[in-house]
Amino acid sequence: MINQHINYKEIDNIVVLHAENYINKMEGENLEKVCDAFLAKRTYKFVIDFSGTDIINSIGISILIGIIEKIKEKKGLVLFSGLKKVNHDIFDMVGLSKHIPLLKTEEEAVNRMKSGQ
Amino acid sequence: MENNAIHPLCPEREFFGRRREIDYICSRATEPHKLLPGMFLAGKRWVGKTEVLRRVYQWLFWNQAGIAPIYYQFKSGTLTEDFAGEYILETVKQCLAFIKRDSQVINANPTLNELEKMLMDVDLSVAAELVSNYKEAKSGGDYAAALKNAVRAPHILSHQWNIPVFLILDDTDRIAGKGYSREWSAIVEECGNLLRHDSFSFLMAGATRRILPGEALNGAVEIIELAGLEEELATSLMVELCRHNSTQYDREILAIAARKLEGNPMYLKSVVWSASKMRKGLLSLKDFADVYAHTLIDGNLGFSLNAAVSLETLHDLKVLNLYASADQENSVEEVSTKLKCDPDVVKRTVDRLISFGLLEKNLGAIAWTGGNVVKDFVGYVYGTRVAGKTPEEIKTQIVSKELKEGFSVKGEKVEGKIKAEIIDVLTAFSGQMAHAALFRNPIQASQSKDSLYQPGLDEKENDAILLPQVVGCFGSTRWEKNESGMPIVIANGFQNDRYDAAHEVFWMVGIKESTSPVTADEATDFIRRSTLLQRHFKPATPVRWVVGTEGFANDALHKLAGEGVYTTDTEQLGMLKNVLEHRDTIVPPACINVTSSNQEFDVVLPMSPRAELVAARAAEEIGAGMGFDDDAVSRIKAALVEACINAFEHCKIKGSKVYLRFVVSDDKLVVQVQNKGALFDRMPAPGSLAEPASGLPHKRGWGMELMKGLMDEVRLETLSSGARIVLVKYLPGKGEKRE
Structure with missing residues (x-):
């Protein structure tokens, strides 16, 4: 069963997840559960939108890295969008931006996913 | 222990600090081969000798079977013939009790006739015969034979029962004091002969080191000194007594009292009992001084001292007062000259006072050994009987003296306390930022010149000082032989988490622990000495700091500030300690004038x-x-x-x-x-945090x-x-x- 606490939608076989305002251990795990559930349903394309997210703590980051690992293991795709500057900088600091495309908006991310670039 | 006590013991709650002596004596008493036949417990009157002896007896009676303990306490005013009867009765009944392992034999307090019958009943004919012989000698008027019979009783019993006796003789100075009469000389001689015998060992106790007249035993016994209780123990005893008597107290005041009262349990108890009787607490120096003066003059302490310091004539009192009030030793000749009296008369008085343990003779010079409390008492008696003063006048003098002495002692006690506090504070330094206001004692407003202050090297901002990570503290005495002045503590540490010579820091902390502020001369002296220390250690960053418990004179502050020396008083130190130990945040309190707009x-x-x-x-x-x-x-x-x-x-x-x-x-x-x-x-x-093999960052x-x-x-x-x-x-x- 897909976690109902996470705001998500499916667009052309792409799952768009809207992250909470604060990504800590609990919120990170909620995201992970949703992803796990879609991966189990053989859905492998994800956009995680952080436009509503003010703070991502280091535990949240570790969980996000775990999510990326799982998607990549399934040969899936994941894009991040809507990052505020501080969170963008944080992803730069930990080196995530080298592995995951960071797009300005959810729309951009979905379009890029659709185009398969 | 008091539950099965054979001889009366003080309550356990009032018994402090003599375990070591008791254990030692018991172990010596039960040694199979003794190098010395006996021990002598020497200590001032009421210091607790009797309690030690009785507890030794108690332990030996119940916890071993190799030696038979016998306890006898000499009494004042006992006639020779009465002594013999009492001594043989005590000796024989205690031996019988030990053999039967029945303390009731002692507690039943039998007469000689009853005891003789008890001995016959258990077929101890030798002991019965001993009693019978004594009775026969006494009834025949042969007191010398009766006395000899009595004194030798332990030896005879020991020999015939084949159980060594451990003879415990209490208050032996009482027979030493009686040694002038022919009868008592006989007792002393008999005792001496007996104690020199190899067949048993003994423990004696007295207020004078002179064991027996003629010093017959000196050199053949081990002397164990019993001093007053150590301050901490004496204070604990007073605390316990105050609690038991519902007397309010301040522990610091009790500590001062304990020191004044020389740790003497009887003095300590007298003061607390008097306070209780007066319905007065021991919460201040004044309380203690009042209670002390009362108990010394009108209370239990005065009564006991009056009985103990037996003064037969006014001449005795004059001699005693002269020795008590002298600050040096005096020979008999010197005293006779000062008092304008016959040296022989002075000598007799001095001999008596020596036997009371109030004076001690050493190479012809005689010195006061009675202690401060007896000295006060002698001063009171002399003042009222000879100098014509009223008791109220003397009482006022005593209270005034106690307040001054107590205040001085309080100052000394603060010394150690503050020094320990400063070491605690220094060792808590761990790279924190501390507000500079805690290290700058304010110069009085009329003379304030902030420009005088030269910030130290570790002062990071105008209002903050970076404290080092202190790794240890030590005193400066090793490097300052023959130096006097305020003690200096040196704290060695590092700055900025860098443990190299360039970041090594030495804090040299002068501590003025007194009831007066740091003076300009003391400031100059500290600057000189700390400069020498600085040359010796050559630290990358020297920091100088003076802590004055009573603050600083303004000229001292100017000197110190001009040299960039930090200055802190007790209040600031307390704040620093508080923030380091409790709040762990180094912020200035509102009462300090901080110029920052933080x-x-x-x-x-x-x-x-x-x-x-x-x-x-x-x-x-x-x-x-x-x-x-x-x-x-x-x-x-x-x-x-x-x-x-x-x-x-x-x-x-x-x-x-x-x-x-x-x-x-x-x-x-x-x-x-x-x-x-x-x-x-x-x-x-x-x-x-380099990336793992998967290519993704570490989690x-x-x-x-x-x-x-x-x-x-x-x-x-x-x-x-x-x-x-x-x-x-x-x-x-x-x-x-x-x-």
């Missing part, structure tokens, strides 16, 4: 989910108010959330809290996050790296009761990011 906000977080967001919200409000832009505020929030998570994670104390302090200044925001647990995550080593260990990336400065500090992380963010254009 604002501080404290936030306390419980360890509950998402509590870190409260801190983030506070940072948002404060940061925005300071003029940080949205991005900077977001970075502060994110870093602060990391610091809080870290603090929660490493706080091992259940129910503990995380303490935050936001320090707002013109150019920066400093946030201190502090827990009561272990260290925070250390700074990651360079390259330690954990990013907290510290993020904080460093988000803030301008991040510092970790170890505190005595936890750890602290300090985050600093500079306002653009007003401060610099420091690498």
